[in-house]
Amino acid sequence: MSSDPRAVRLAVLIDADNASPRIAPGLFEQIAELGEASVRRIYGDFSQGRLKGWAEILSNHAILAHQNFATTSGKNASDIALVIDAMDLLHAGRVDGFCIVSSDGDFTRLAARMREQGLLAYGFGEKKTPEAFRQACHRFIYTENLLPEAPTAAEPDKPDARPASTTRPPAIAVALIRRAIAQMEDEEGWVPLGGVGQRLLALSPDFDPRTFGQPKLVTLVEKTDAFDVDRKAGRSVRIRARPKPGAPKG
Numbered sequence: 001m002s003s004d005p006r007a008v009r010l011a012v013l014i015d016a017d018n019a020s021p022r023i024a025p026g027l028f029e030q031i032a033e034l035g036e037a038s039v040r041r042i043y044g045d046f047s048q049g050r051l052k053g054w055a056e057i058l059s060n061h062a063i064l065a066h067q068n069f070a071t072t073s074g075k076n077a078s079d080i081a082l083v084i085d086a087m088d089l090l091h092a093g094r095v096d097g098f099c100i101v102s103s104d105g106d107f108t109r110l111a112a113r114m115r116e117q118g119l120l121a122y123g124f125g126e127k128k129t130p131e132a133f134r135q136a137c138h139r140f141i142y143t144e145n146l147l148p149e150a151p152t153a154a155e156p157d158k159p160d161a162r163p164a165s166t167t168r169p170p171a172i173a174v175a176l177i178r179r180a181i182a183q184m185e186d187e188e189g190w191v192p193l194g195g196v197g198q199r200l201l202a203l204s205p206d207f208d209p210r211t212f213g214q215p216k217l218v219t220l221v222e223k224t225d226a227f228d229v230d231r232k233a234g235r236s237v238r239i240r241a242r243p244k245p246g247a248p249k250g
Contacts, residue, residue: 008035008120011095013082014054014063015102016044018125019143021053023101024061026146027124031099034122039095041085043078045069083110090117097122100137105130112136123205134206145210167213170223176204177221178241189240190230193218196239 031037040063044051068077097120114121123137134140180199200207214220230238
């Protein structure tokens with residue numbers, strides 16, 4: 001696998017029944033930061049009107065639709081087709097990793113198999129996605145975070161905007177950030193912000209500053225008011241945990 005992230009070849013496999021077409025622009029923008037979406041496929045029964053939203057935008061994002069008729073009530077042929085294609089791509093060695101776009105926990109074993117084979121496994125799904133699937137991925141990104149920001153009072157309504165209620169208070173992230181720092185801090189407690197970000201994803205693959213209403217990790221850290229931030233010129237940003245209220249000093 002190339003050490004250049006831009007050269008990483010990714011297969012994007014979308015479960016149309018468990019992903020909203022509203023996420024498409026943000027989805028591919030996010031994937032572009034991870035690598036190249038060299039394979040783009042979507043699975044579903046497009047003969048049904050409920051997938052019309054996806055059908056209308058497939059060409060905009062160069063997504064190849066795989067039609068899977070629902071021949072039996074209660075059975076999802078699309079899931080099976082997606083898994084078969086994923087295994088074919090895995091054994092062909094054509095890609096370096098996969099982006100599984102679904103909130104369906106049935107893909108947990110598929111993500112785990114990709115990791116076992118040494119390939120990258122990225123998951124994209126709603127916050128209702130089962131924890132097992134989220135933890136099986138190298139990184140799991142909530143699709144709510146891929147929608148545009150909610151409009152302000154002075155802006156017109158945006159039908160595809162992210163609901164404000166999906167964000168969590170920054171204070172909720174404090175315990176996890178403290179845990180990451182504790183695993184890598186030096187004698188003075190300072191640690192590089194970039195290293196903290198990597199450790200956070202190792203501890204919690206679904207960690208994302210956007211979940212807490214912040215665009216970057218550094219702004220989230222500052223927003224919590226629980227950490228010192230060192231931004232000296234010519235040096236990478238460092239942070240350290242402040243003593244907890246009421247904790248003895250030294």
